[in-house]
């Protein structure tokens with residue numbers, strides 16, 4: 001079957017198409033109804049079906065491939081490699097699940113996981129899924145305030161963390177950050193489960209609240225924990241993502257639809273099946289980690305590699321070495337990582353035997369043509385850009401490595417995936433765009449399986465954030481795009497104030513709020529400025545309560561802003577440059593003109609400034625840019 005015929009069938013007859021796709025996973029009770037779209041934004045897939053993500057990722061493979069590799073955890077930071085066969089993974093997950101139960105976790109509870117990219121993080125996620133607990137993994141690069149926000153929204157009954165992670169040979173202590181987050185949170189969980197990696201001998205412990213995983217789990221080394229079957233539409237996990245406000249949104253994922261979508265994409269998009277090996281270089285704290293380190297590969301009986309470390313350490317050949325060693329078939333990484341590798345000696349790419357290696361997928365940020373051309377030439381394999389979001393859970397746009405692969409067009413993430421009916425809408429007229437006309441990329445509801453069900457605890461926010469933009473009920477991706485006459489899409493950037501730093505999505509409002517908590521700061525504007533390596537970097541412009549200070553005064557305050565962001569939000573949000581200015585460009589109604597600021601930083605035309613409130617503001621920004629940053 002070709003992509004074209006399958007795609008048509010998925011749009012014209014979604015019931016039949018998804019009924020077939022649902023056969024790829026195991027159900028305890030088969031679905032009674034494939035799709036209930038009576039309320040299209042809140043569509044329900046596979047209604048009445050009962051299944052479990054852990055069962056599909058682990059148990060169902062025991063008979064056929066219990067002794068095959070399932071999980072490979074490599075840390076070039078701690079210089080360790082751990083491997084689990086499916087049978088060993090089954091036991092590890094059951095031991096972890098029994099430990100969770102012993103600490104009082106029950107079906108429907110939220111469990112926050114704040115761990116580095118390790119095998120134990122994967123096992124903790126699977127253990128939650130096994131007992132029907134809803135995990136909320138928080139990326140380890142986020143600091144205490146970000147963690148506290150996510151805790152308060154999810155109100156977990158347990159938090160699982162490691163004592164520490166490592167980056168570039170430096171120990172990053174997690175537990176003090178957890179303690180700070182729990183002190184800040186209004187709804188801290190009553191218990192914390194700590195997985196000791198032996199990295200922090202001085203780890204603080206709160207008696208009665210903190211439990212040592214090695215200690216508690218001792219009683220459960222042979223445990224068999226019954227699978228808790230979940231109705232297809234019950235939540236499996238929450239994953240918080242940035243939007244236009246300072247408060248991150250809890251993307252809520254269902255169970256059955258997600259499983260079916262992942263199984264389909266593993267076959268059609270990523271071309272990975274039983275016994276094969278997938279290596280996603282992402283982190284379990286991001287959506288790619290959830291879908292294509294943890295659930296996707298395991299769901300189809302493949303082996304998955306979880307990697308803690310840099311792409312360049314101990315040397316820039318490390319990823320290719322792992323590809324050779326484990327016979328990786330499909331690798332999934334980010335354009336930023338490739339740009340890092342591009343700066344290294346190209347001979348690292350030819351040093352290893354990559355005969356099993358078939359595909360490299362890149363996603364998370366725009367893939368620029370020079371990077372795409374370089375890596376394609378260097379690998380001599382198709383490099384496939386794919387576009388998606390935390391919200392969608394799996395690619396919206398891609399080429400199909402597992403079907404009749406259409407030609408790659410540099411700069412384009414390709415064609416709509418099976419099940420995605422897309423429309424490009426002219427933002428002003430609300431009309432459909434013609435070929436090559438820029439518009440907002442939208443998905444016609446009902447959203448396909450795997451995409452978010454709602455925003456956790458806030459259906460209204462779900463509707464207004466995603467479905468409230470046009471007269472017609474459409475899911476807005478909040479990305480600009482064009483489509484060429486061959487049907488290929490090109491993504492042109494966000495329509496909102498979200499920026500993309502090395503594939504990490506950050507809300508400029510979150511950084512502004514953090515900067516504004518500095519006592520001296522009157523107001524802040526944060527923009528994403530173009531960066532050769534990371535795509536974009538955050539740049540701060542701030543006015544002070546007391547203006548007219550010396551260069552040294554400005555430097556001191558700018559450093560305080562930097563420190564504040566690092567402490568509250570984490571290194572991932574670190575501003576690249578901070579400028580203290582006398583005024584910020586705003587409209588007469590007080591709206592910050594971030595796009596004009598961004599244009600000035602990138603030496604572009606700042607656009608229509610007829611609504612500018614204070615013309616001196618532009619001059620102030622221009623002279624700050626000429627003068628150079630106060631920090632950065």
Ligand code: AMP
Pocket residue numbers: 241287362363364365366367385386387388389390391413477478479491493494500503504505
């Ligand atoms: P996240 O939810 O963190 O995965 O970020 C999703 C956003 O990243 C999208 O809305 C896009 O703005 C951007 N993005 C993801 N993949 C691509 C891609 N292949 N090309 C261009 N932008 C992308």
